[in-house]
Ligand code: SIN
């Protein structure tokens with residue numbers, strides 16, 4: 375089996391395109407990491423998948439293997455899975471389509487947001503982003519059939535800006551290691567599964583740092599997260615800061631997100647590694663679990679999907695279960711709707 379990653383001594387993973395293989399597109403091969411000793415202990419694993427179709431046929435044994443790797447906090451990298459941008463869509467690889475206000479262009483349902491242009495152009499842009507949404511959703515369904523019936527498709531985003539260099543507050547600065555948590559949309563422990571694809575036309579990698587395991591991060595930072603105030607959840611909902619009540623789980627996840635980003639020593643001193651995603655590479659992770667930071671790169675598509683803990687192979691590895699183990703209490707009211 376040919377390893378499809380090139381690993382240099384300091385643990386950087388280069389997710390370069392593979393040399394073509396004889397295996398038919400859609401056949402899946404799990405490529406084991408060849409030199410684990412170069413990766414710092416306890417850092418997010420990277421699993422390379424030799425898949426070149428958005429609708430692959432995957433053997434049952436591989437399905438479970440990939441799902442368990444994902445649920446254990448790995449990033450699954452598919453260096454041969456490019457998103458097909460049509461000739462007349464290459465014009466969209468330009469920041470001029472942004473409305474200049476929103477960080478990303480996004481598609482929610484049929485509506486394209488954060489973009490500007492003539493109605494025809496915006497409809498074409500929406501079709502491109504919508505095609506990625508369909509491809510990414512099909513991929514997740516094909517790779518993880520057990521999830522398929524439970525998947526809740528959320529926002530699709532197209533990110534035309536460079537990952538670094540935009541002036542944002544530290545809290546919004548995604549070049550700092552963090553787990554994803556949404557201030558206005560409590561998810562009460564539901565998972566955040568994301569599919570990313572680098573569509574850069576100029577050969578520029580998207581570069582991430584990934585950090586230590588969720589549990590190691592939580593044990594280190596949770597003592598610095600304040601408790602919820604009495605009545606805080608109801609007040610946030612009444613003021614429409616949140617859509618629905620913020621559970622204690624959501625409060626702690628936001629607290630961890632903020633503590634990690636605010637802590638300069640943590641940003642530089644915690645165990646981490648770099649991953650380079652070449653153009654034409656797709657990758658998948660639970661972004662509520664994987665400590666990640668976008669260092670550089672431009673032009674990326676991303677699909678967010680939610681799924682309930684009941685869909686998982688190993689719900690005990692989820693952030694909710696880990697935080698409940700650490701705090702020793704229920705963080706979401708199980709009977710609430
Ligand atoms: C993020 O999800 O935090 C940023 C990912 C990226 O822009 O590459």
Ligand code: FE
Pocket residue numbers: 548552553554661666
């Ligand atoms: Fe993020």
